[in-house]
Amino acid sequence: MKYVNSVSVIFFLGFFILVFPHAEAETIKQTMEGSLDLEINYPDSVINGRTFSVSILLKNNGWEDKQEINLVLTNPDGSIVPVDNNEIKVDRLSTSGSYGRTIDFKVLPDANPGTHFLNVLYSQVLVRNNEEPLAPASSNIAISIIVEDQPKVTIHTITPEAIFPNAQFPFEVKVLSEDIDLTDVSIQVIAPQNIEFVGEVTHSFSSIQVGIPVSITSQIKTPQENISTEQKIPFEVIVSYTDDLENETTDSKTITLILRPRTLMEITTGGGIWIGDFFIAPYVSIGTIVGIPAGTLFSIAIKRSLDKKKKRKSK
Numbered sequence: 269m270k271y272v273n274s275v276s277v278i279f280f281l282g283f284f285i286l287v288f289p290h291a292e293a294e295t296i297k298q299t300m301e302g303s304l305d306l307e308i309n310y311p312d313s314v315i316n317g318r319t320f321s322v323s324i325l326l327k328n329n330g331w332e333d334k335q336e337i338n339l340v341l342t343n344p345d346g347s348i349v350p351v352d353n354n355e356i357k358v359d360r361l362s363t364s365g366s367y368g369r370t371i372d373f374k375v376l377p378d379a380n381p382g383t384h385f386l387n388v389l390y391s392q393v394l395v396r397n398n399e400e401p402l403a404p405a406s407s408n409i410a411i412s413i414i415v416e417d418q419p420k421v422t423i424h425t426i427t428p429e430a431i432f433p434n435a436q437f438p439f440e441v442k443v444l445s446e447d448i449d450l451t452d453v454s455i456q457v458i459a460p461q462n463i464e465f466v467g468e469v470t471h472s473f474s475s476i477q478v479g480i481p482v483s484i485t486s487q488i489k490t491p492q493e494n495i496s497t498e499q500k501i502p503f504e505v506i507v508s509y510t511d512d513l514e515n516e517t518t519d520s521k522t523i524t525l526i527l528r529p530r531t532l533m534e535i536t537t538g539g540g541i542w543i544g545d546f547f548i549a550p551y552v553s554i555g556t557i558v559g560i561p562a563g564t565l566f567s568i569a570i571k572r573s574l575d576k577k578k579k580r581k582s583k
Contacts, residue, residue: 294411301405302394303330304337304361310386313414315447317377317513319351322386322411325368328361333395335360336404340389341371347379347415348386363398379415386411419447419512423505423521424481431501432530434492436466441505444481450509451475452516455484458504464489476509490527499527 296308307325314320322341328334337358343349351372358367373386391406426440441455453473459465466487476482501524508518 296409296411298407298409299329300390300392300407302328302332302334302392304328304334304392306390308388308409308411310411310413313416314348314375315416315419316375316379316381318448319372319374321370321372323368323370324356325366326358326361327366328363331363333360333362333398334358334392335395335401336391336393337361337367338389338391341373342387342389343373344385344387347376347384348373348413349376350374360395375415381415381417383412384415386413416447418517419445421445421450421507421509421517421519423507423519425503425505425521425523427503427523427525430526430528431488431490432528433490433494434530436487436489438485439465439488439503440483440485442481442483443476443507445476445478447478448512449475449478450511452508452510453482454506454508456506456508457486458506459488460501460503462491463501463503495527495529497529501525501527 293309294312296306296310298306300306305327307327309323309325311320324339326337335358337356339356341350341354351374354371354373356369356371361367388409388411389406390409391404393404394402396402422444424442424444426438426442428437431437439457441457443453443455451474453476454470455473456470457465458469466489469486471484473482502522503525504520504522506518506520508516510516
């Protein structure tokens with residue numbers, strides 16, 4: 269096998285990108301004897317029970333041919349095994365020639381989480397003046413790969429830091445799968461008995477693609493009774509899904525909001541204003557809950573009135 273042309277190499281690299289569209293890839297580059305460049309691409313982390321690929325790219329930048337190029341990839345502890353053949357053989361690689369290939373491996377389901385290694389045993393024969401083969405040259409390269417026990421699914425919530433009685437507040441949940449595609453996804457928010465939800469508390473998705481977050485937004489309604497002290501209100505978010513191995517999995521997250529007494533004047537997240545027991549319709553959207561003293565609002569009202577008078581005089 270002499271060499272592959274540039275079109276084949278481009279196809280090989282494109283294939284590697286398609287295989288690992290979301291994986292964080294690592295690259296090892298080494299120049300072997302006779303200016304033969306070796307490039308190894310591999311994922312920095314893999315998951316128990318899953319398959320991954322390691323790509324090998326050879327390029328002869330020397331002015332002499334290389335022959336009997338061999339690469340053997342092995343895992344010393346037996347936690348990572350080749351799917352098929354773990355060896356690459358190139359009979360001869362001419363000057364300016366390139367060769368690329370991928371080797372598939374599988375992580376055993378009972379592999380211990382942590383750092384594991386793939387050893388790459390490399391050897392080649394330099395052909396002096398493209399006629400006289402020299403003694404084989406060899407080297408050993410270690411690849412470190414982190415094995416993770418389960419795919420990572422993150423649950424992120426966006427809520428006010430504090431809430432007060434007799435009002436509505438947004439409750440947003442974002443779910444992101446960092447490693448695999450999910451199917452049959454259910455997102456449920458469980459609130460305490462004295463908190464009502466406006467709308468649905470359970471949301472379903474047929475699938476969630478890896479690396480693409482989905483979000484839901486609900487409204488929570490606090491009880492009408494006034495309170496005199498702060499209270500901690502727990503909410504539980506439960507995400508159920510089917511992973512890429514057809515296993516049904518459930519992840520959950522608990523967050524706590526502060527239910528506090530309402531001050532004299534409050535601006536809600538929807539822009540409405542509470543003045544005592546009276547509510548004024550929203551006029552602007554504000555992202556957080558703000559308690560405003562009465563004197564501050566009175567000063568703002570006077571300033572706006574003076575600004576209007578100045579504008580009239582200028583006209």
